[in-house]
Amino acid sequence: MKLRDLVRLAGLEVLALPDGEVEVRHGYTSDLLSDVMGHCPEDSILITVQNHKNTVAVSTLAGAHAILVVHNRPIPDEMLTLANREKVALLRTNLDQFTISCRIGALLGLEARG
Amino acid sequence: MSDLPKNYISEPGLNGEGVEQPAEPLVLIEMIQRLKxxxxxxxxxxxxxxxxxxxxxxxxxxxxxxxxxxxxxxxxxxxxxxxxxxxxxxxxxxxxxxxxxxxxxxxxxxxxxxxxxxxxxxxxxxxxxxxxxxxxxxxxxxxxxxxxxxxALLLELANELNRLESEWVLSKATAQPYNLYVLREFPVSKYDFENAGKAANKIKQILQEKKFPPKVIRRIAVAAYELEINLCVHSDGGSLSWQISNGRAEIIATDSGPGIVDLEWACKDGNSTANEWIRSFGFGAGMGLVNVKRVADEFEIESTVNVGTRVKAVIYIDEKQKDES
Amino acid sequence: MTVLEAARRLNAEVIVEGDAVTHPIRHVVASDLMSDVLLVDDEDILLLTSLASDQVLRTAHIIGAVGVIVVNGKSLPTSMVQVARDLGITLIKSDKTKYGACIAIHEALERV
Structure with a gap:
């Protein structure tokens, strides 16, 4: 699914969307950056509570196209700046991790990896 | 730093049995420590x-x-x-x-x-x-x-007796089991992730036995847990103490350094000085003090760099307390 | 759905059976950040986490969780098993990712 469509269908707030046409195939939910580094699949959307610039760095390394911050956590300026520079989408929802993971899982229609 | 009694019941092993301690023997010891x-x-x-x-x-x-x-x-x-x-x-x-x-x-x-x-x-x-x-x-x-x-001691004793007496009268009047005088202190060591959180678990268990309202227990336990983790993650070591009397639960974390440079910054959601190593334990997201504030009816923090930090959270057990303040 | 049923749905291994194995799960929380978990106000919670530490159980106890599922097939430290027993919390280990476990639990809850 195109990231732009996922954003619309899941009702996500957009903070940075450098490329809406990019294809998102998986979801990955984690708040531990080492875990993201080790397990997050490519072409995915990372669902996390970690509103930190290091999340952007790890996402680029893991090949995630988007970071979705849950609980409407405040986004520090440096995180937004880095997301724009590294061409990673930065999205936000007021929902919790479980609820939004389920919603995105339903939209991506997965065999829900794992 | 702290205006807390230093010589009250301390519980290094977390395995003490008695919960309620009569206040009388502590009063004098506390007094001669407190008075300068x-x-x-x-x-x-x-x-x-x-x-x-x-x-x-x-x-x-x-x-x-x-x-x-x-x-x-x-x-x-x-x-x-x-x-x-x-x-x-x-x-x-x-x-x-x-x-x-x-x-x-x-x-x-x-x-x-x-x-x-x-x-x-x-x-x-x-x-x-x-x-x-x-x-x-x-x-x-x-x-x-x-x-x-x-x-001086006679004067202070008279004041203290008056205070205890009025507390006692109040607790009799409301006839609530949680107006007991409870006072405890738990030491917390730096980076001791194995034991951090034990005090909060213990507090919750005690309050459950005492049949406190579950919502109140949750709030007290959350404040205690976050403050305990803060001591473990950020301080050079300190202690978590809690006191329940007069329909109020007071949880106080004191440490001996390193102190917080910018209190306003530290109390803001998402701000943290924690490194990746601490984050890998599931802490250091800059939510701790915010959480304490969220559950507390009263919140105080004071800190001096190179000296230490003291955080106090008060949770009203009695709804009446809320009306009075 | 109880925690044991949830474990069955995930094909997960039950390491410790806690006190509340017959309680129906009323709320599911997924998180690896303990402060984030403490934000929850509900009761009878099932906690999904990729963190394998004693702190997960201590936090679960604070919020009155009925069970904890550690995902990603992480090996659990022995101390964790002991803490789960001490605090009476059901401890489950799953090979799924947290994302996958969320979806599977959600589907199971829908069906109930």
């Missing part, structure tokens, strides 16, 4: 100079009903003339000579910011009737004798 020499001493000083004759000291003692007169010039404390010096002078026939020649100069002094417990120990060890009190600048600021201590 300056709170008890006489600061309206009657002094003489070196050139003053001993006879002048004798009449001062008689007029003011005191037993020791410091010799002081321009704020400098030079010596002390005691009633024994005067008796010897009368006996030896040199009562008209000056203080300079006969005053005691080898003196044991107390400092004004020492706890009263210190003064008590001095009286026991030295068998003097009084001690001159100096401040940090070595200036003479007062004199303390046994009578001063007796008076």
């Amino acid at each position: 020499v300056r709170d008890v001493m006489t600061s309206k000083l009657v002094t003489v100079v070196r050139a003053s004759p001993l006879r002048e000291v004798q009449s001062l003692m008689k007029a003011k009903r005191i037993s020791g007169v410091p010799v002081e010039e321009g704020g400098r404390f030079l010596g002390l003339v005691t009633i024994n010096d005067i008796l010897r002078a009368l006996e030896g026939g040199y009562i008209d000579e000056t203080c300079q020649k006969h005053m005691s100069t080898k003196l044991v002094v107390l400092e004004d910011d020492m706890p009263l417990s210190f003064a008590l120990r001095y009286f026991e060890n030295y068998h003097y009737g009084r001690f001159p009190v100096i401040n940090r600048e070595q200036k003479l600021v007062g004199i303390i004798c046994q009578r001063d201590i007796n008076r």
Whole structure:
């Protein structure tokens, strides 16, 4: 699914969307950056509570196209700046991790990896 | 830093049995720690100079009903003339000579910011009737004798008894089981992730046994847990203490450093000085103090760099407390 | 759905059976950040986490969780098993990712 469509269908707030046409195939939910580094699949959307610039760095390394911050956590300026520079989408929802993971899982229609 | 009693029940092993402790034996210990020499001493000083004759000291003692007169010039404390010096002078026939020649100069002094417990120990060890009190600048600021201590302690005891009595009456009146006087302290060591959180779990278990309202238990436990983790993650070590009395739960975290540079920044959601290693334990997201604030009815934080931090969270168990504040 | 049923749905291994194995799960929380978990106000919670530490159980106890599922097939430290027993919390280990476990639990809850 195109990231732009996922954003619309899941009702996500957009903070940075450098490329809406990019294809998102998986979801990955984690708040531990080492875990993201080790397990997050490519072409995915990372669902996390970690509103930190290091999340952007790890996402680029893991090949995630988007970071979705849950609980409407405040986004520090440096995180937004880095997301724009590294061409990673930065999205936000007021929902919790479980609820939004389920919603995105339903939209991506997965065999829900794992 | 802390105005907390230091000598109350401490529970290093977390395996103590009794929960309620009568407040009485603690009160006195707490009092002599809390009261400083300056709170008890006489600061309206009657002094003489070196050139003053001993006879002048004798009449001062008689007029003011005191037993020791410091010799002081321009704020400098030079010596002390005691009633024994005067008796010897009368006996030896040199009562008209000056203080300079006969005053005691080898003196044991107390400092004004020492706890009263210190003064008590001095009286026991030295068998003097009084001690001159100096401040940090070595200036003479007062004199303390046994009578001063007796008076101060009686006064404080009366206040404390009044307080306990009114608390007791209140707890009887509301007949709530959670108006018991509970006081505990848990030490927390730096980076001790194995034990961090144990105190909060223990608090929750105790409150569950006491049948506190579940929502209140949750809030107390959350505040205790976050403060405990903060001590473990950010401080050089400290202690978590909690007290329940009078329908209020007070949770206090104190540590001995390193202190917080920017309190406002540290209390803001998402701000944290934690490194990746700490984040890998599931902490350091900058939500801890925010969470404490969220569950607390009262929240206080004070910190001095290189000295330490003290955080206090109060949770009202009685809804009535809310109306009063 | 109870925690044991949830474990069955995930094909997960039950390491410790806690006190509340017959309680129906009323709320599911997924998180690896303990402060984030403490934000929850509900009761009878199932906690999904990729963190394998004693702290997960201590936090779960604070919020009154009925069970904890550690995902990603992480090996659990022995101390964790002991803490789960002490605090009476059901401890489950799953090979799924947290994302996958969320979806599977959600589907199971929908079906109940």
